[in-house]
Amino acid sequence: MTVLTESSASSESPTGTESSVVFDELAALLPASQLMATDEGASYYRDQSDGTASGLPLAIVFPANTEDVAAIVAIAAAHHVPVVPQGARTGLAGGANAVAGCLVLNTTRMNKIIGVDRDDQTATVQAGVRTIALARAASAVGLFYPPDPGSWRASTIGGNVATNAGGMLSVKYGVTGNFVRQLTVVLADGSVVRTGQRTIKGVAAYDLTALLVGSEGTLGIVTEITVGLLPAPAAAFGVSATFATVAEALAAASVIVASSRRPSVLEYLDGACITAINAYDPASALPAGTAALLLIQSDEAGRAADDVRTYAETLRAGGATAVVIASDAVALDELMNARRLLHPALQAVRGASLNEDITVPRSQLPTLLSSLEQISAELAIPIAVGGHLGDGNLHPIVGFDPSSEVDVAAAQEAYARIIRLAISLGGSATGEHGIGVLKQDHLDDELGPVLRALQERVKHAFDPDGIMNPGKKL
Numbered sequence: 001m002t003v004l005t006e007s008s009a010s011s012e013s014p015t016g017t018e019s020s021v022v023f024d025e026l027a028a029l030l031p032a033s034q035l036m037a038t039d040e041g042a043s044y045y046r047d048q049s050d051g052t053a054s055g056l057p058l059a060i061v062f063p064a065n066t067e068d069v070a071a072i073v074a075i076a077a078a079h080h081v082p083v084v085p086q087g088a089r090t091g092l093a094g095g096a097n098a099v100a101g102c103l104v105l106n107t108t109r110m111n112k113i114i115g116v117d118r119d120d121q122t123a124t125v126q127a128g129v130r131t132i133a134l135a136r137a138a139s140a141v142g143l144f145y146p147p148d149p150g151s152w153r154a155s156t157i158g159g160n161v162a163t164n165a166g167g168m169l170s171v172k173y174g175v176t177g178n179f180v181r182q183l184t185v186v187l188a189d190g191s192v193v194r195t196g197q198r199t200i201k202g203v204a205a206y207d208l209t210a211l212l213v214g215s216e217g218t219l220g221i222v223t224e225i226t227v228g229l230l231p232a233p234a235a236a237f238g239v240s241a242t243f244a245t246v247a248e249a250l251a252a253a254s255v256i257v258a259s260s261r262r263p264s265v266l267e268y269l270d271g272a273c274i275t276a277i278n279a280y281d282p283a284s285a286l287p288a289g290t291a292a293l294l295l296i297q298s299d300e301a302g303r304a305a306d307d308v309r310t311y312a313e314t315l316r317a318g319g320a321t322a323v324v325i326a327s328d329a330v331a332l333d334e335l336m337n338a339r340r341l342l343h344p345a346l347q348a349v350r351g352a353s354l355n356e357d358i359t360v361p362r363s364q365l366p367t368l369l370s371s372l373e374q375i376s377a378e379l380a381i382p383i384a385v386g387g388h389l390g391d392g393n394l395h396p397i398v399g400f401d402p403s404s405e406v407d408v409a410a411a412q413e414a415y416a417r418i419i420r421l422a423i424s425l426g427g428s429a430t431g432e433h434g435i436g437v438l439k440q441d442h443l444d445d446e447l448g449p450v451l452r453a454l455q456e457r458v459k460h461a462f463d464p465d466g467i468m469n470p471g472k473k474l
C-alpha cells in the first residue's frame with residue numbers, strides 16, 4: 001500500500017548539472033513570477049490527502065496560458081523530466097502530489113473565463129478557473145453549470161475534469177464529464193490538440209475527450225475546457241430529516257429514489273459526522289444526538305415546493321424523528337455548507353484521516369453500512385460515513401492518530417477492507433476522487449489482467465516516455 005509513507009525523495013531527485021540546465025531553460029522562458037524554486041514552494045508538494053507519498057520537485061511553474069504549458073512540457077520532454085499537473089490541490093487521493101525531480105505545473109494562474117455563449121449554452125474557460133467562478137459566470141446570464149464538488153470554492157475546473165468530479169447535484173445532473181464538450185490539451189511531447197466538439201452531438205473518431213476526463217493528469221495537461229450549460233433551474237426547496245437508526249434512513253431514501261420525483265440533492269451524514277461537523281464549526285448547528293441525517297432538495301420548475309412536501313411526508317412515514325423544511329436560500333446554504341465540511345471536520349477529530357470514496361449499487365447500501373460498523377468494531381478504529389447517498393457514493397472516513405503505530409496500522413487495514421467490501425458488492429474503489437497514489441493497490445481487483453494491460457497500452461500511446469504524472473492512476 002502506498003499510503004502513510006513520505007518518500008525521502010530528495011536523494012532520488014535529479015541534482016547538479018541536468019537540474020540546473022532545466023531550471024535555466026525555464027527561467028529563460030518564464031518571468032520570475034511564474035517560476036518557483038523548490039525551497040520556496042513546500043505548500044505545492046502535495047494535495048489534501050493525509051499520509052500519501054510525495055517527492056521533492058525540481059521546480060514549480062505557474063503557466064499563464066496554453067503556449068506556456070506547451071513550452072514547459074517541451075523542455076521537460078527533452079530532458080525526460082516528469083511533469084505533475086496541479087490545480088488547487090484539494091484532491092484527496094495524492095494525484096497532484098509532486099514526484100521526485102518533477103516539474104509541478106500549477107494551473108491556478110490560468111484563471112480566465114474565455115467566454116459564456118448564451119446561444120450555444122456553452123462556456124469556455126482556462127483550466128485554473130475555480131469551479132464556483134464558472135458556476136457564477138453561467139448564472140450571471142441565466143444559465144447553469146451543475147457539478148458542485150464540496151470543494152467548489154477552491155477546486156479548479158481542470159482538476160474537476162482530471163478527476164471527473166461529482167458533487168451534491170450529481171444525483172440529478174451527473175458528474176463533470178457529463179458537461180465537458182471540448183478540451184485543449186498539451187500532450188507529453190509538448191504538442192497541442194483540441195479534442196471533442198462544441199456541439200451536443202459528435203462521433204467523429206474515438207472519444208478522446210471522455211478518455212481524458214478522469215485521467216488524473218496521466219495522459220496530458222488540460223489547458224482549456226468548453227462545457228455545456230443548462231437553463232437555470234427553479235429556486236430549490238429542501239428538507240432535512242433525522243432518524244434513530246441508519247436502517248430507517250436508508251429505507252426512507254429508497255422510497256424517495258423509487259418515486260417518480262427526482263431530487264436534486266440526496267445526501268447522508270451519520271451521527272459521528274454530525275458530531276464532528278458541529279465541533280469543527282459550531283455555526284453548523286446540525287441536529288445532534290441522532291443516528292443519521294438525510295438532506296434532500298428539489299429544484300424542479302413549478303413543483304419544487306410540492307416535491308419537498310411529499311418528501312417530508314415520506315420521511316415522516318419512514319420514522320424520521322425530526323423533519324425540517326427549508327424554503328429560503330439562506331437556510332439551504334447553511335445546511336449545504338455544513339455538509340461541505342465533512343472532510344476537514346473528520347480530519348480534525350483524530351489528527352488525520354483516510355478518506356474513502358467508494359461506490360456501490362444503491363440496493364447494496366444497507367449491507368455496506370452494516371459491514372462498515374463491523375469493520376470498525378473489529379479493528380477498534382472509528383469509521384464515520386457521509387456522502388452522496390443518492391449516487392451510491394459514500395465517503396467512509398477512517399480517523400486515526402498519525403503518531404500512533406497501532407492506529408496507523410488499523411486505519412490502513414480498515415481502508416483496504418472497505419475497498420474490498422465495495423468491490424465485492426459490485427461497486428468501485430472510487431466514485432469521484434480518483435485513484436491517485438492512494439488506491440492503486442486495489443485497481444487489479446477491479447480491472448483484472450486483460451483490462452489492466454489494455455489500460456497500460458493506452459497510457460503508453462499518450463505518454464511513451466512516462467513523464468506525465470508518473471506513478472499515479474494505474
Ligand SMILES: Cc1cc2nc3c(=O)[nH]c(=O)nc-3n(C[C@H](O)[C@H](O)[C@H](O)COP(=O)(O)OP(=O)(O)OC[C@H]3O[C@@H](n4cnc5c(N)ncnc54)[C@H](O)[C@@H]3O)c2cc1C
Binds near residue numbers: 096161164221
Ligand atoms: C472539503 C473537500 C470536499 C470535496 N468534495 C468533493 C466532492 O464533493 N466531489 C468530488 O468529486 N471531489 C471532492 N473533493 C476532492 C477534490 O476537490 C476534487 O478531486 C477536485 O476535482 C480536485 O480539483 P483541484 O483543482 O484541487 O485538483 P488537484 O487536487 O490539484 O489535482 C487533482 C488531480 O487532477 C490532476 N490535474 C489537475 N489539474 C489538471 C489539468 N489542468 N490537467 C490535467 N490534470 C490535472 C492532478 O494531477 C491530480 O491528479 C473534495 C475535497 C475537499 C478537500
